[in-house]
Amino acid sequence: MKILRQRTLPGAFPETLPDNLHPVLKRVYAARCVDAPDTLNTTLAKLHAPDLLRGMAQAVELLEHALSEQQAILVVGDFDADGATSSALMVSALRAMGAARVDYLVPNRFEFGYGLTPEIVAVAAARQPQPQLIVTVDNGISSVEGVAAARALGMRVLITDHHLPGPVLPQADAIVNPNQHHDAFPSKCLAGVGVAFYLLMALRSRLRDKGWFNSRGAEPNLADYLDLVALGTVADLVPLDANNRVLVQQGLQRIRAGRCRPGIRALLEVAGRNTARVVASDFGFAVGPRLNAAGRLDDMSLGIECLLSETVEAAVHCAAQLDALNRERREIEADMKASALDHVQAMEFDAQPPHGFCLYDAAWHQGVIGILASRIKEQFHRPVIAFADAGDGQLKGSARSIPGLHIRDTLDAIASRNPGLLQKFGGHAMAAGLSLRARDLPRFRAAFLGELQQRLDAEQLTGVLESDGELRADELCLELSELLRFAGPWGQGFPEPLFEGVFSVVSQRVVGERHLKLALRPQGQQRVLDAIAFGQAEEHCLQIGQLVRVAYRLDSNEYRGVLNLQLLVEMIDTQPE
Numbered sequence: 001m002k003i004l005r006q007r008t009l010p011g012a013f014p015e016t017l018p019d020n021l022h023p024v025l026k027r028v029y030a031a032r033c034v035d036a037p038d039t040l041n042t043t044l045a046k047l048h049a050p051d052l053l054r055g056m057a058q059a060v061e062l063l064e065h066a067l068s069e070q071q072a073i074l075v076v077g078d079f080d081a082d083g084a085t086s087s088a089l090m091v092s093a094l095r096a097m098g099a100a101r102v103d104y105l106v107p108n109r110f111e112f113g114y115g116l117t118p119e120i121v122a123v124a125a126a127r128q129p130q131p132q133l134i135v136t137v138d139n140g141i142s143s144v145e146g147v148a149a150a151r152a153l154g155m156r157v158l159i160t161d162h163h164l165p166g167p168v169l170p171q172a173d174a175i176v177n178p179n180q181h182h183d184a185f186p187s188k189c190l191a192g193v194g195v196a197f198y199l200l201m202a203l204r205s206r207l208r209d210k211g212w213f214n215s216r217g218a219e220p221n222l223a224d225y226l227d228l229v230a231l232g233t234v235a236d237l238v239p240l241d242a243n244n245r246v247l248v249q250q251g252l253q254r255i256r257a258g259r260c261r262p263g264i265r266a267l268l269e270v271a272g273r274n275t276a277r278v279v280a281s282d283f284g285f286a287v288g289p290r291l292n293a294a295g296r297l298d299d300m301s302l303g304i305e306c307l308l309s310e311t312v313e314a315a316v317h318c319a320a321q322l323d324a325l326n327r328e329r330r331e332i333e334a335d336m337k338a339s340a341l342d343h344v345q346a347m348e349f350d351a352q353p354p355h356g357f358c359l360y361d362a363a364w365h366q367g368v369i370g371i372l373a374s375r376i377k378e379q380f381h382r383p384v385i386a387f388a389d390a391g392d393g394q395l396k397g398s399a400r401s402i403p404g405l406h407i408r409d410t411l412d413a414i415a416s417r418n419p420g421l422l423q424k425f426g427g428h429a430m431a432a433g434l435s436l437r438a439r440d441l442p443r444f445r446a447a448f449l450g451e452l453q454q455r456l457d458a459e460q461l462t463g464v465l466e467s468d469g470e471l472r473a474d475e476l477c478l479e480l481s482e483l484l485r486f487a488g489p490w491g492q493g494f495p496e497p498l499f500e501g502v503f504s505v506v507s508q509r510v511v512g513e514r515h516l517k518l519a520l521r522p523q524g525q526q527r528v529l530d531a532i533a534f535g536q537a538e539e540h541c542l543q544i545g546q547l548v549r550v551a552y553r554l555d556s557n558e559y560r561g562v563l564n565l566q567l568l569v570e571m572i573d574t575q576p577e
Contacts, residue, residue: 002381002463002571004500004551007031024475025487028468028497039242042249044223046242050202053195054183058174060202062158066133067099067207074124074131075104076116077304078138078192079295081288085232086137086160086193088263088307089225093200096220097207101129106300109367113396114426114433115139116146116157125153136160138192141177142426144170160195162238163426164408187243189493193232194247197225226251227264228307234280235288237430239493248280248489262315263306267291270319274558280489281496293325296367297332332365336372339363340386344376353380355452355461358445360387360395370398370431381463383407383452385434387441394423395441399432404460405452408432414447421447465551465571467500473525478565481554498553502576503529505546510537518542520550520567530557533569540572549576 009031016036017026034040050056066073073094077087087104094102105127107113107120116136124131133156136143140159147157147170157172165180176199178185190198201222213219230251233244240248254260255268255278264287268275271286294303302325306318343359357376364372369386377384377400390396401407411425411432421444425434436444471480490496503520506528511517516533531552533540542548552567 002465004465004467004549004571004573006469006500007466010035022480022483024468024471024480024497025483028484028487031468032494042246044246044250046246048186048243050198050205052185053176053178053198053202054180054185055175055177056199056202059158059160059176059199060206062133062156062174063094063135063199063203064206064210067094067097067212069132070100071132072129073099073102073133073135074127075102076120076124076134076136076139077104077106077300078114079106079109079300080138081235081291081303082192082232083138084291084295084300084303084307085228085235086191086196087304089193089200089228089232090135090137090196091304092308093220093222093225097200097204098212098216103127104301104304106295106304108299109295113424113435116143116150116159118145118149121146121149121153121155124150125155131155133158137196138162140170140172141165141175141180142170142424144168146170147172160192160199162190162192162195163428166426187241189239189241189244191233191236191238191244193229193236194238194244197222197229197247200225223250223254224259227255227260230255230280231264231283231287231291234283234489234491235291237284237492240280240489240491241493245489245494248491252278252280252489261307261309262312263309263318266309266312266315266319267306267322270316270323277485277558279485280491284491289329290319290322290326293329294322296329296371297325297365329368329371332368333371333375336361336364336368337375340372340376344380352461353382355449355456356383356385358385358387358441358448360441362389364388366390366396369396370400370433373398373400377402381461383410383456385448389438390435393438395436395438397434397436399427399434401430401432402460402463405455410448410451410455414444414451418443418447465498466495467551468497469499470501471499473522476522476529476554476565478556478563481556481565482563484554485556496553498551498570500549500551502547502549505542505544505548507544508542513537516540516569518569520548523547529565529567531567531569533572536569536572540574542572542574546574547576549573 075087075090077083091104112120135158137160141161141163150157159172159175161177178188178190230248267287273282291303294300309315339361366388369388373384373386383401385397385399387395387397399407406429408427415422423435484497502523506519506521509517514535514537516537518531519528520531521528551571552569555566555568556563557566
């Protein structure tokens with residue numbers, strides 16, 4: 001169930017915002033707590049300083065020593081888009097700084113699972129040459145046993161991560177994570193790729209001060225790597241606080257200006273996106289899923305190789321393979337969602353669903369359960385954990401939460417009250433992963449639902465779409481759409497403007513089997529606007545002339561080089577008041 005509610009505005013618009021701002025944009029910014037022009041400054045000078053991150057000095061010292069001694073460095077990443085961009089960033093930037101022996105390793109999720117496990121350490125140790133320094137990106141903060149195994153084999157370990165730490169930290173040689181205890185870094189929302197970028201900034205500064213580049217060629221411009229940082233930050237759905245907005249905006253500007261690495265350009269083009277008009281949502285809905293498809297169905301090494309490609313030909317070849325994997329993923333996802341809805345329907349609950357869903361099917365694909373959990377969460381506005389068979393009597397689970405429920409803390413509470421129930425768990429406020437024994441699923445399901453009943457109330461279980469109010473007739477125009485498009489970057493925690501209004505239905509038809517193509521006439525006007533409601537064809541059967549209240553975003557639809565205004569419909573209320 002979803003309700004539409006207008007965002008809370010301050011009593012008056014902040015007088016400190018520029019007078020030349022469009023009134024709608026001023027209203028939008030005010031509702032997002034932008035109260036000063038400096039908040040809108042997305043130049044690199046506004047980034048927080050790297051030395052505010054705890055452990056940065058030790059981490060830089062490790063890397064500086066590894067470079068000066070030409071040690072073998074192995075980057076160990078994660079199998080999602082954040083992990084892929086982090087791996088590509090660390091490998092390519094270290095090479096540009098003079099590292100002659102640097103490579104990467106990403107665990108195959110189906111063989112090794114997540115993070116720097118003892119098993120993946122054994123794989124690393126068997127390499128020739130054996131790594132002398134392991135650098136984790138987007139993982140490692142919970143790898144207590146893996147770090148111990150690596151150090152026992154004589155390898156040093158540098159952890160860069162952004163996930164929440166557990167009660168015990170690994171005994172690594174250095175840890176950089178804004179979320180570790182007593183860390184003074186102001187932004188706790190960095191993605192893994194953002195943490196890696198900060199480490200590289202600090203390393204370059206140290207090398208510059210020591211004259212490293214005087215005899216080793218040109219100093220790398222780290223701003224050239226911001227396309228990777230922007231992609232990983234948006235794809236990982238971390239909140240776009242002021243610091244992250246700088247990283248994302250700078251990356252987007254470089255892509256629009258044609259300063260984009262071949263792999264990201266190829267992924268944008270295979271998804272039908274215009275690089276000159278790219279926005280953050282293109283990362284989230286087009287590039288990120290194609291990159292993630294490699295880690296979900298095959299091996300994320302394909303995605304990393306795409307990002308590391310130095311030629312257009314190599315990049316296009318990788319992007320085509322990733323696009324094919326993404327189409328396969330969508331087919332698997334559709335089958336799994338139909339199966340999951342059958343499981344939900346079999347529960348035969350009353351008018352209101354339970355506080356959450358804990359779903360399992362032996363046929364489900366382990367690499368797609370995260371997306372499945374997201375889809376069911378979106379449909380019912382309930383926390384969801386989807387499980388898949390991991391073999392040897394084990395289940396792997398992927399959890400997605402709703403606002404108001406910290407899912408990682410919820411799992412921690414369950415583990416504390418039920419010792420031995422969870423084999424592993426970790427994650428963020430809104431997403432987490434876990435594993436348990438298959439025979440313990442009924443006990444875990446009961447514990448999970450019991451915990452949700454204590455933590456969630458009726459208001460939190462009601463989905464809310466927050467709108468930025470209504471637009472006047474003269475504001476429903478392409479010019480405002482274009483202004484808003486590039487006024488972001490919009491994303492998690494800094495949502496794209498959403499408006500509402502009453503319209504009469506002029507026409508409707510189904511396109512692409514699941515989408516509703518509409519022609520809508522604003523109430524009291526004669527003109528008709530194009531609109532599309534993605535994935536809502538089965539939800540609505542509208543009548544011509546029917547009045548509906550619509551929550552929508554302004555969109556500049558590009559077709560054969562021509563821009564036209566259309567409404568992207570988020571919700572249709574067939575009983576407008």
